[in-house]
Amino acid sequence: MADQSESAGSTVEHEKSLMEKISEKIHDHESSSSSSSDSDNEKPESPKSEKPKVFRIFGREKPVHHVFGGGKPADVFLWRNKKVSAGVLGGATAVWVLFELLEYHLLTLVSHILIGTLAVLFLWSNAHSFIHKTPPRIPEVHLPEEPFLQVASELRLQINWAFAVLHDIASGRELKKFLIVIAGLWVLSIVGTWCNFLTLFYISFVLLHTVPVIYEKYEDKIDPCAEKATIEFKKHYAVFDAKVLSKIPQGLKNKRS
Secondary structure, X not given: OHHHHHHXXXXXXXXXXXXXXXXXXXXHHHHHHHHHHHHHHHOOOOOOOOOOOOOOHHHOOOOHHHHOOOOHHHHHHOOOOHHHHHHHHHHHHHHHHHHHHOOOXXXXXXXXXXXXXXXXXXXXXXXXXXXXXXXXXXXXXXXXXXHHHHHHHHHHHHHHHHHHHHHHHHOOOOHHHHHHHHHHHHHHHHHHHHOOHHHHHHHHHHHHHHHHHHHHHOHHHHXXXXXXXXXXXXXXXXXXXXXXXXXXXXXXXXXXX
């Protein structure tokens, strides 16, 4: 009986030791798997592939609002304040209707407005004692200097840029710019035969208030089309360069370079 109890005890101890070994192996396996997963998580992330550069018209990198200066004029052109933009466009339309359709003259219009305004204010100021009403409060108007300086500065930069382009063209250095400017002036001369300066100015004004806001809204659809058109233009220009520009005498080529 003693031998049987001893053998039973040794069997139990053997089973306990076997279970301990199995549990240790399971624990070691779990710890190794967790360490491997931690090492995987600690691996540096692969650098993200750079996004391909999106084609933008005229090679711009800033939003349309920044291209127009980012101030109040840009807000007007892009209809940030619809009431102001509509008022400006409506005023330009009224001026065009008066001067172009009704054939009103600027000097006559200004004179009539001043006559009516001054007559009403003068009579009101002198008749307030008879009609027992307060005299009109006429505000003093002072034009700020800063907006005019900003407009003049921006206009100066644009004029200097135009003069620089014309200087390069006149010096015979930029054949491509020369052809573009000649084509633009030729188109402008044709448009000038269709309408006068006021109508052309009004059309440009309307385009400034419609084209930028439409482009800003649908730029993701317009830019791919513009990219395709640019590629086609470069192909045709390459053919034109090979067939025409490459045959220009050597003296003009040296001027180009």
